[in-house]
Structures are given as structure tokens and as C-alpha cells.
Amino acid sequence: MALVAVDVVDAFAERPCAGNPAAVVPDAAALTDGDMLRLADELRMEAGFVLPASQTGADLRLRFFTPRREAMLSGHALVAALVALADRGRWPADGRARSLCVETGHGVLPVTLLAAAGRAVSVTFDLPAPRFGEPLAAAEAATALGLPAGAVGIGDHLPQRVSCGFDVLVVPVAERTSALALVEDMGPIRRLADRLGVGGIATFCPDVMTPGVDMLCRFFYPSEGTNEDVVSGTALGAVACYCVDQGIMPRAPAVRLVSEQGHILGRPNRAAVDLELAGRRITRVSLTASGVVVLRGQMCLDSGPRGETN
Numbered sequence: 001m002a003l004v005a006v007d008v009v010d011a012f013a014e015r016p017c018a019g020n021p022a023a024v025v026p027d028a029a030a031l032t033d034g035d036m037l038r039l040a041d042e043l044r045m046e047a048g049f050v051l052p053a054s055q056t057g058a059d060l061r062l063r064f065f066t067p068r069r070e071a072m073l074s075g076h077a078l079v080a081a082l083v084a085l086a087d088r089g090r091w092p093a094d095g096r097a098r099s100l101c102v103e104t105g106h107g108v109l110p111v112t113l114l115a116a117a118g119r120a121v122s123v124t125f126d127l128p129a130p131r132f133g134e135p136l137a138a139a140e141a142a143t144a145l146g147l148p149a150g151a152v153g154i155g156d157h158l159p160q161r162v163s164c165g166f167d168v169l170v171v172p173v174a175e176r177t178s179a180l181a182l183v184e185d186m187g188p189i190r191r192l193a194d195r196l197g198v199g200g201i202a203t204f205c206p207d208v209m210t211p212g213v214d215m216l217c218r219f220f221y222p223s224e225g226t227n228e229d230v231v232s233g234t235a236l237g238a239v240a241c242y243c244v245d246q247g248i249m250p251r252a253p254a255v256r257l258v259s260e261q262g263h264i265l266g267r268p269n270r271a272a273v274d275l276e277l278a279g280r281r282i283t284r285v286s287l288t289a290s291g292v293v294v295l296r297g298q299m300c301l302d303s304g305p306r307g308e309t310n
Helices: 033-043 075-087 138-145 187-196 233-245
Strands: 002-011 020-025 047-051 060-065 094-104 107-116 121-127 131-135 160-163 167-172 200-205 215-221 226-229 254-261 269-278 281-301
Touching: 002 033, 002 075, 020 033, 020 075, 033 047, 033 060, 033 281, 047 075, 060 075, 075 094, 075 107, 075 121, 075 233, 075 281, 121 233, 131 233, 138 167, 138 187, 138 200, 160 233, 167 187, 167 233, 187 200, 200 233, 215 233, 233 254, 233 269, 233 281
Parallel strands: 020 047, 060 094, 167 200, 215 254
Antiparallel strands: 002 020, 002 281, 047 060, 094 107, 107 121, 121 281, 131 160, 160 167, 200 215, 215 226, 254 269, 269 281
């Protein structure tokens, strides 16, 4: 039985007990795929595993596991992993911005890390370029969310499949009360996501709660055992790209959209998504978030099959 060092980091947060928690194993070189899955399953949260880079030019490799499977990319687990490494002294907290190349299942992503003494670590990372799929009737999305048919859609803008490394159904909701409505039954959301082949449903609303924020977001992720995620970086990227591509937010060569999320879960957070455009085409998507280490310890990990008892 091995002892594995594990950190828990609140990503998309500048203080403890906020944002979205993720587990991080800062040295996962000796772990098998089964070990990684068991660890995420035991802790009931997404986890990032730090490995030596296998591609030329990368500084490190990250693998991501939910409690059910491996994910090619997890935005909040990526933030958590880099925050944990900075907190462990891999880079000095001297206030200098550092450019890194992080190998993931979606290729090598550019990352900028800023660590300064007494401040939360800030991470900016690029997401894969957006892919836009088919639209969906507003009434079908509203039914899955338990909302009146008229609550979904902003003008002529319908729900649409979008991916920035992880396929989601982006659903526009015009009014805040509907956007914050309690979803009592996750079954219809799960069935719709499974039928469409997306990971979950990301809703957004321009009727925000906080000055200086552009969109109020939620992300429903029941297929992975998380009815509602506190925040998802890849989903935020998809929402921001949808808003600009559809003209809901102004187009410009450089666009920054600030999101708020997590209020209904008691873990409010904020993140910024930056887009670069060449004409109408979105050429770059990057996301900036902070994180805080809230727990550091060791986990006893048996190398036997998942679910095996001695």
C-alpha cells in the first residue's frame, strides 16, 4: 500500500471555501490509470495528476480524471494543479509572470502563472479553439431544465452545441429569476445530454447580479455525478464564444467577458474569458482564474482493482 501526496485546491477562488475544489497529485509518475481513477472516485471530485512531459517543448504533463472516467481537459483541475505546484515552491512567489507549456489530452496549452507572496496564485491558460455544432429548439432545452418554454432564448438566439475542448449545450436564458430557478429533476438534463452526446448543459444570462460582470452562468453535469458544477472553465469558454459568435456581446479584435457563478451552491466565484478575433472568426480563447490550497495530506492507495477489498 502506497502513500500518495494529495492537495485539495479551491479553483476560481481567492479565499478558502469558495470556487470549485479539485484534488491534485503533484507527483503521479508511479500511478496507474486505475490508481488515478480510484483516487478521484474516493475523493468524489475531479483530480489533476502531474507527470513529466512526454512532448517536446512542454514543461509538464497533466492528466484529468472525474470519479467515473478520464477527461481530456478540465479547466478548474488545471488551475488547481498549477496553484498546488506554485504553493509547493516549484516557482518562486516573486510577482513575475511565467510562461509555461502544459501538455494535456487536447495538446500542449500555453499557460501564464503569476505567484506573489500574500496573494492568491493567478493562472491564465488557452483553451482549444471553439467548434460550433447544431442548434436545438428552445422548448426542448426548457423542458429539460424545468423552465417555461418562453424562458429559454434571447431574441432569435437558440441553444447550441459548442466546444472549447469539452462539448456542452449552451443555453441562453434572458431573465435572472429563470436563470437561478431550482432544478428539481436532473433526469431530463442527463437524458438530453446523453442524446446529444454532450457533457452537460451550460446556461448563461446577461441579467447579472454584480456590477462589472457580463454573464451569470450555471453548468449542469449530472452524467459525471455532479448535478451542478460550481464552475467549469471549458464551459465558460464555450459560453463566451457563443455570446460573441451570436452577437449577443459586442465583437471586437479583443473581447473580455467576466462571469459570475456558484451563487445557488453557496460558493460564488468569478472568472474572466478573453477572446481574440480575426473578423468574425475567434482565433484564441483564454481564461484567467485564481486558486487557493485548502488541504494538504497523504492518501493510502492500494494498487488492486477498483472496488477490491482485502
